[in-house]
Amino acid sequence: MGWIHDVLAAKGVFAALIRAVLWAVPILLLLIPAIWFERRLLAWMQDRRGPNRVGPFGLLQPIADITKLLFKEEVIPDGVDRFTYVLAPVLALMPPIILGAGIPFGAYGVYKLLTPVSDLSVGVLYVLGISSIGVYGLVLAGYSGNNKYSLMGGLRASAQLISYELAMGMSLACIVLATGSLNFTSIVRSQEQPLWGISSLSWLQNWNVFTPFGFLAAIVFVVCMFAETNRPPFDLPEAENELIAGYHTEYSSAKFVSFLMGEYFAMLVYGTVFATVFLGGYNLLPFNWDTVEAHVPALGGLCHFMAWISNNLAPLWLIGKVAATLFAYIWVRATLPRLRYDQLMNLGWRTLLPLAVADLVLVAIWVLAVSTYGAGWGMVIAVVLMLVGLVVYVNIVSVGRRKSDPLASRSVTMVSIAPERVVIPEPAEVQPSGAG
Amino acid sequence: MNPNLFAFSVVAILSVLSALGVVFFKNAVRSALSLVATFALLSVLYLTLDAQLLAWTQLVVYAGAIMVLFLFVIMVLNLSKQPALIERRDPKLMLATLLGFGFAGIIGVQVVTPLLPPSEIVKDPVLAPNGFGQPQAIGMALFTDYGYPFEAISVLLLVGIVGSILLAKRRLR
Numbered sequence: 001m002g003w004i005h006d007v008l009a010a011k012g013v014f015a016a017l018i019r020a021v022l023w024a025v026p027i028l029l030l031l032i033p034a035i036w037f038e039r040r041l042l043a044w045m046q047d048r049r050g051p052n053r054v055g056p057f058g059l060l061q062p063i064a065d066i067t068k069l070l071f072k073e074e075v076i077p078d079g080v081d082r083f084t085y086v087l088a089p090v091l092a093l094m095p096p097i098i099l100g101a102g103i104p105f106g107a108y109g110v111y112k113l114l115t116p117v118s119d120l121s122v123g124v125l126y127v128l129g130i131s132s133i134g135v136y137g138l139v140l141a142g143y144s145g146n147n148k149y150s151l152m153g154g155l156r157a158s159a160q161l162i163s164y165e166l167a168m169g170m171s172l173a174c175i176v177l178a179t180g181s182l183n184f185t186s187i188v189r190s191q192e193q194p195l196w197g198i199s200s201l202s203w204l205q206n207w208n209v210f211t212p213f214g215f216l217a218a219i220v221f222v223v224c225m226f227a228e229t230n231r232p233p234f235d236l237p238e239a240e241n242e243l244i245a246g247y248h249t250e251y252s253s254a255k256f257v258s259f260l261m262g263e264y265f266a267m268l269v270y271g272t273v274f275a276t277v278f279l280g281g282y283n284l285l286p287f288n289w290d291t292v293e294a295h296v297p298a299l300g301g302l303c304h305f306m307a308w309i310s311n312n313l314a315p316l317w318l319i320g321k322v323a324a325t326l327f328a329y330i331w332v333r334a335t336l337p338r339l340r341y342d343q344l345m346n347l348g349w350r351t352l353l354p355l356a357v358a359d360l361v362l363v364a365i366w367v368l369a370v371s372t373y374g375a376g377w378g379m380v381i382a383v384v385l386m387l388v389g390l391v392v393y394v395n396i397v398s399v400g401r402r403k404s405d406p407l408a409s410r411s412v413t414m415v416s417i418a419p420e421r422v423v424i425p426e427p428a429e430v431q432p433s434g435a436g
Numbered sequence: 437m438n439p440n441l442f443a444f445s446v447v448a449i450l451s452v453l454s455a456l457g458v459v460f461f462k463n464a465v466r467s468a469l470s471l472v473a474t475f476a477l478l479s480v481l482y483l484t485l486d487a488q489l490l491a492w493t494q495l496v497v498y499a500g501a502i503m504v505l506f507l508f509v510i511m512v513l514n515l516s517k518q519p520a521l522i523e524r525r526d527p528k529l530m531l532a533t534l535l536g537f538g539f540a541g542i543i544g545v546q547v548v549t550p551l552l553p554p555s556e557i558v559k560d561p562v563l564a565p566n567g568f569g570q571p572q573a574i575g576m577a578l579f580t581d582y583g584y585p586f587e588a589i590s591v592l593l594l595v596g597i598v599g600s601i602l603l604a605k606r607r608l609r
Binding site: 081120121122132136139140142143159 | 463465466469472488489492493495496499500501504505507508511512570571
């Protein structure tokens with residue numbers, strides 16, 4: 001095993017290539033289970049069987065799907081803008097794959113050498129930058145098709161992705177402020193610290209989603225993540241009942257597949273970013289096993305075992321968290337109807353962005369309070385401030401709701417399945433008009 | 437050819453070419469795209485100078501946000517290829533050409549002079565000190581030494597935003 005260390009420890013092009021392949025190939029391979037997972041899970045949620053003919057449980061269905069799409073006739077319509085038409089699928093496919101270059105999937109033993117592809121000091125900014133390049137795939141596809149439906153899809157995509165990228169950046173900024181670093185490796189390492197910075201809770205890990213401000217930022221991030229990947233309920237750019245197929249109306253065969261694959265890669269990689277920033281990265285459970293062992297020596301054997309699998313099978317736990325995120329994607333898709341355009345803009349600009357900015361202020365106050373009063377009181381102050389903010393916010397929203405028109409608010413009214421007895425009001429007796 | 441000079445000139449020439457493309461493409465979308473390419477190549481130049489934060493901020497802000505809005509506007513306006521409206525013998529054109537070439541000359545001299553043969557930079561480039569261009573260093577500089585200009589700019593931007601809302605929202609109550 002020594003030579004592997006020697007090869008990888010060298011900071012050469014070769015080692016970097018190996019790390020890049022070790023990142024890209026699993027993402028490419030995860031596409032297949034991801035498509036299967038989505039189709040079967042969606043079928044289950046919609047009370048139907050889903051694909052179950054190709055392979056056991058329909059496991060080979062994704063391969064059949066992609067093969068079918070790839071062998072379709074490739075049509076390039078006459079009126080398209082050739083250069084951008086060819087460029088767009090590439091721009092839709094590549095950014096999601098390279099998005100995760102700064103993400104570590106393990107930190108102990110050999111993983112220290114294998115991951116991340118590049119330990120960027122500005123990892124969070126890198127994610128935002130690359131994801132903003134991904135917008136061009138959709139926008140250019142919409143433009144180059146020379147079709148009004150695809151143009152409208154492209155317009156919607158550009159407006160939607162810009163709006164939600166802002167809120168996503170702010171929610172990541174909260175974590176960056178709390179952690180004090182833009183680097184994913186140190187963000188994960190800071191989540192292995194004692195919970196809330198309180199030393200008596202040192203057997204628990206400080207996953208960002210467990211802190212009050214981190215929880216708020218996680219909610220904002222998840223919503224923005226759905227919007228950035230164009231998943232339902234944010235699939236306005238490809239709303240099939242309004243825009244045929246939106247921005248990829250004019251695409252067929254391999255170019256269409258690259259849009260499809262780009263969407264799945266984006267789902268997977270954004271899920272990885274979410275797991276890394278908020279869910280403790282590659283750690284299996286939010287426990288510091290050596291501290292647990294110190295507290296409860298009787299559990300020593302279990303702790304050794306858990307620490308061992310947590311460290312040595314680290315990529316598996318990251319994939320598990322990504323799968324959980326994927327489940328959320330599909331669950332939301334099966335549950336929520338598509339947003340209207342004004343609802344989309346309202347949610348992005350008037351709910352998520354102010355929420356994220358308020359959260360940033362909260363984190364700043366928390367950082368200050370911790371440095372002044374210590375970790376325990378800092379957390380108390382943060383929680384109290386958050387509750388006060390919540391009360392104020394709810395009041396502001398309820399005032400706003402009363403004034404605005406009822407269509408603007410998004411709500412679902414549940415209707416009882418059992419038909420109620422319909423009471424037909426007796427017609428009022430007709431008064432004889434006049435005495436004739 | 438010196439490898440340092442070679443690397444710099446490849447990126448620099450490409451970025452100048454794409455910048456020229458912004459002006460010379462007849463199609464507005466092509467122009468916008470070559471502006472995106474210019475921004476991307478500039479951020480590559482920043483990366484070669486070890487300014488990672490600047491490079492990625494450039495990409496996020498300009499390529500990611502501003503240019504997408506430009507494209508949005510271009511697509512909404514649906515610009516068609518129009519014959520260029522240029523008056524012949526327009527004194528403004530003369531003046532603009534003169535000023536443009538003058539400005540290009542000033543910048544060109546700044547860039548090219550240090551790279552000419554008896555140059556120390558090309559042979560033995562000075563490596564950036566440790567921590568240069570890192571977020572910590574830039575943050576410290578922005579909020580301590582340059583705190584006042586930083587806040588002044590933020591107020592200026594706020595005024596700009598409020599002003600543009602005022603202009604866009606004619607119907608004031």
